[in-house]
Amino acid sequence: MTSTKISVQSLNLYYKDFQALKNVNLEVEENQVTALIGPSGCGKSTFLRTLNRMNDLIEGVRVDGVILLDGRDIYRPDVDVVNLRKKVGMVFQRPNPFPMSVYDNVAYGPRIHGEKNKRKLDEIVEKSLRAAVLWDEVQDRLYKSALGLSGGQQQRVCIARLLAVEPEVLLMDEPTSALDPLATLRIEELIQVLRNDYTIVIVTHNMQQAARVSGVTAFFLNGDLIEYGNTDVIFTRPADQRTEDYITGRFG
Amino acid sequence: MKTRTTFDQTLSELKQEILRMGFHVEEAIYRAVESMAKQDVNMAQSVIDGDVLIDNLELEIEDLCMKLIATQQPMAKDLRRIAVGLKIITDLERMADYSCGIAKITKRLVGQPLIKPLIDIPRMAQLAQKMVKESLDAYVREDVGLAANLATDDKQVDSLHSQVFRELLVLMMENPKTINQATSLLFASRYLERIADHATNIGERVIYLVTGKREVLND
Amino acid sequence: MNNRRFGDRLATGLFWLAGAVILGILLFYLIFIFWKGINVLTPHFLLSPPKEVAAGGGVGPELFNTFYILFLSLLFSLPVGLGAGIYLAEYARSNRLTYIVRLSTESLATVPSIVLGLFGMIIFVNAIGLGFTILGGAATLALLNLPVLVRVTEETLRAVPFSYREASLALGATQWQTIRRVILPACFPGLITGVTLVAGRALGESAILIFTAGLSVSRHAFDFNLFVPGETLAVHLWYVNAEALAPDKDAIAAGTSALLVLVVLIFNLAIGLPSRLLQRRLTGNK
Numbered sequence A: 001m002t003s004t005k006i007s008v009q010s011l012n013l014y015y016k017d018f019q020a021l022k023n024v025n026l027e028v029e030e031n032q033v034t035a036l037i038g039p040s041g042c043g044k045s046t047f048l049r050t051l052n053r054m055n056d057l058i059e060g061v062r063v064d065g066v067i068l069l070d071g072r073d074i075y076r077p078d079v080d081v082v083n084l085r086k087k088v089g090m091v092f093q094r095p096n097p098f099p100m101s102v103y104d105n106v107a108y109g110p111r112i113h114g115e116k117n118k119r120k121l122d123e124i125v126e127k128s129l130r131a132a133v134l135w136d137e138v139q140d141r142l143y144k145s146a147l148g149l150s151g152g153q154q155q156r157v158c159i160a161r162l163l164a165v166e167p168e169v170l171l172m173d174e175p176t177s178a179l180d181p182l183a184t185l186r187i188e189e190l191i192q193v194l195r196n197d198y199t200i201v202i203v204t205h206n207m208q209q210a211a212r213v214s215g216v217t218a219f220f221l222n223g224d225l226i227e228y229g230n231t232d233v234i235f236t237r238p239a240d241q242r243t244e245d246y247i248t249g250r251f252g
Numbered sequence B: 001m002k003t004r005t006t007f008d009q010t011l012s013e014l015k016q017e018i019l020r021m022g023f024h025v026e027e028a029i030y031r032a033v034e035s036m037a038k039q040d041v042n043m044a045q046s047v048i049d050g051d052v053l054i055d056n057l058e059l060e061i062e063d064l065c066m067k068l069i070a071t072q073q074p075m076a077k078d079l080r081r082i083a084v085g086l087k088i089i090t091d092l093e094r095m096a097d098y099s100c101g102i103a104k105i106t107k108r109l110v111g112q113p114l115i116k117p118l119i120d121i122p123r124m125a126q127l128a129q130k131m132v133k134e135s136l137d138a139y140v141r142e143d144v145g146l147a148a149n150l151a152t153d154d155k156q157v158d159s160l161h162s163q164v165f166r167e168l169l170v171l172m173m174e175n176p177k178t179i180n181q182a183t184s185l186l187f188a189s190r191y192l193e194r195i196a197d198h199a200t201n202i203g204e205r206v207i208y209l210v211t212g213k214r215e216v217l218n219d
Numbered sequence C: 001m002n003n004r005r006f007g008d009r010l011a012t013g014l015f016w017l018a019g020a021v022i023l024g025i026l027l028f029y030l031i032f033i034f035w036k037g038i039n040v041l042t043p044h045f046l047l048s049p050p051k052e053v054a055a056g057g058g059v060g061p062e063l064f065n066t067f068y069i070l071f072l073s074l075l076f077s078l079p080v081g082l083g084a085g086i087y088l089a090e091y092a093r094s095n096r097l098t099y100i101v102r103l104s105t106e107s108l109a110t111v112p113s114i115v116l117g118l119f120g121m122i123i124f125v126n127a128i129g130l131g132f133t134i135l136g137g138a139a140t141l142a143l144l145n146l147p148v149l150v151r152v153t154e155e156t157l158r159a160v161p162f163s164y165r166e167a168s169l170a171l172g173a174t175q176w177q178t179i180r181r182v183i184l185p186a187c188f189p190g191l192i193t194g195v196t197l198v199a200g201r202a203l204g205e206s207a208i209l210i211f212t213a214g215l216s217v218s219r220h221a222f223d224f225n226l227f228v229p230g231e232t233l234a235v236h237l238w239y240v241n242a243e244a245l246a247p248d249k250d251a252i253a254a255g256t257s258a259l260l261v262l263v264v265l266i267f268n269l270a271i272g273l274p275s276r277l278l279q280r281r282l283t284g285n286k
Helices: A044-050 A081-087 A102-112 A118-131 A135-141 A151-163 A181-194 A207-213 A231-236 A241-247 B005-038 B041-072 B076-109 B120-141 B144-174 B176-211 C002-040 C043-047 C060-091 C096-110 C113-127 C134-159 C162-170 C175-203 C207-212 C233-243 C249-283
Strands: A004-015 A018-029 A033-037 A061-069 A088-091 A169-173 A199-203 A216-221 A224-230
Touching: A004 A044, A004 A199, A018 A044, A018 A199, A018 A224, A033 A044, A033 A207, A044 A169, A044 A199, A044 A216, A081 A088, A088 A151, A088 C162, A102 A118, A102 A151, A102 C175, A118 A135, A118 A151, A135 A151, A151 A181, A151 C162, A181 A199, A181 A207, A207 A231, A216 A231, A216 A241, A224 A231, A224 A241, A231 A241, A231 B076, A241 B076, B005 B041, B005 B076, B005 B120, B005 B176, B041 B076, B076 B120, B076 B176, B120 B144, B120 B176, B144 B176, C002 C249, C043 C060, C060 C096, C060 C134, C060 C175, C060 C233, C060 C249, C096 C134, C113 C134, C113 C207, C134 C175, C134 C207, C162 C175, C175 C249, C207 C233, C233 C249
Parallel strands: A033 A199, A033 A216, A088 A169, A169 A199
Antiparallel strands: A004 A018, A004 A061, A216 A224
């Protein structure tokens, strides 16, 4: 039934002399929400960023190991990073719409990838905004700046902007940490809807959120992947004492 | 560094409350059977009256559990501790009901000479009482060994029950006039056997609480 | 308790006073300059050529040259300045080359304009042998603009949140696409402000132009020829005050001052207003 979308094998990541990820092995299932949890600095965000090579932007980062996306290694030298990021998109911690209109934000991706046809762009924008459950709220103000929207709406603009380039995998780096509880719940609902069509990997500090939205949970500590498995198992009877200590809030 | 001190305090409070409820249940079992042996109506009545107290304790503990779930978002072992606590109080409440049942039988039998001296039934009561105590000790101490031991006691209670059953059956066949009292005593024996079963339920949950695995102690 | 409150009030008062002093000085200057010069600003004064010994000369060619040289100097310095700024902000890694480029721009920014003027004279007027020309003046003026432009561009680009870059790159954009479609539009208002500052400084510059563009003007009105001398308003002001023989030279100086201030004001408003409107559209503030 489930098939592997991303397969991570013996992944090590070094930042200068510091080893931020230690021999991580993990399989990300297709059309599943995988949550990455762990204390600050445990490497979960770093790990997320290896999946679309956003770590390339940081000087001094060295990666070894294998990450297969649909069976192909994304760290091979002949891989086109631009194409990779088109397939594996990312939503960030703080909503970061560009300082332009809602329409231009969503149309940004298709435009940089060469779409010029106005009718086609209109279609993509509407479809993406509908998929991000935002269309009804912004259809009257498509041509006004996205920075005038509320935080939750801005984050959904970012998700729509991402959906517009038709990625296969959505990486979300604490997507609700800057949002109020109601906006958070709306994003979580959206994740549930999106999971039917996309493979989602989400980093979250909020364990309740991981429990609510994900099917699989992975627990990181000090760069090690301690435990990963079905979310209901991790949250009711984790196998490792360190996982237990973390999720029960008794982390020393 | 210790985190969640308040939560941990409330959790141990929960355990204390469950122990308290268990103490009252033990007492009820003991007094119910004692009243039957001594044909003491007042003692039987006190067991029946005391049931309200146990019912109230159950509701109180249930509220405490729900409060903990709602406010502390327990996970993993904490969640299991509370969920198991919720199940345990149901078991305890049933035990109290069975004790009441025995006390009611005592009241019904008052004035009738007993058709046989009560030997096995008080032994069953003793065992059941011990099992309740041990199952709760196992819960509070999260002691898997103690919980697993309950299986042995339960087997003993079961065999005592079938012994009582056979004896009463013989009496009834010999003298049909004893049927009325014999069926009552049979019920009392049956109740005690059920109490022991509930104690093994608690033991099974303690094993789940500690290991996360399901095991059957009562077969 | 009371002491603290008194200290707070005192500080507030002092800062308020400092602000008022600045505003006062500025207003005094403006009023003084316009008071003396505004009557001189007739259409005749604005359009006709200057006269050497007789009264009634204007500043028409100077006005034209001021804008022409400014335009040319920006034409020379903008591509290089923006380019270097973008390079420093977006592409440069922290190595020796970057260090040297940054050091050079900073040193260039501290060079007094008179030194630049003499340098321009040696290169353009003497070595290349152009004589006093608009081209030489504009090219030397570009040297003055350059370091400020580089700095302003780099600072403005750096002020753009890293999250924009991340977002764009994560959508599969190339670095150049990111710069052109997200970063530059986002810092457009800032760049405009920077250019306005540079232009304001260039408008009032005299020391550089005295030695490179010369003190005389072409006989033709609105002469676009790059190889003729081209005196600007600021230079004319200096000349009139220092060496002119015309009897009405005080009035001409006053008029020229007022005109120069007016030009800078209008220039700032003309560029600043649209950029503020643009900013509003970008950020969605009502």
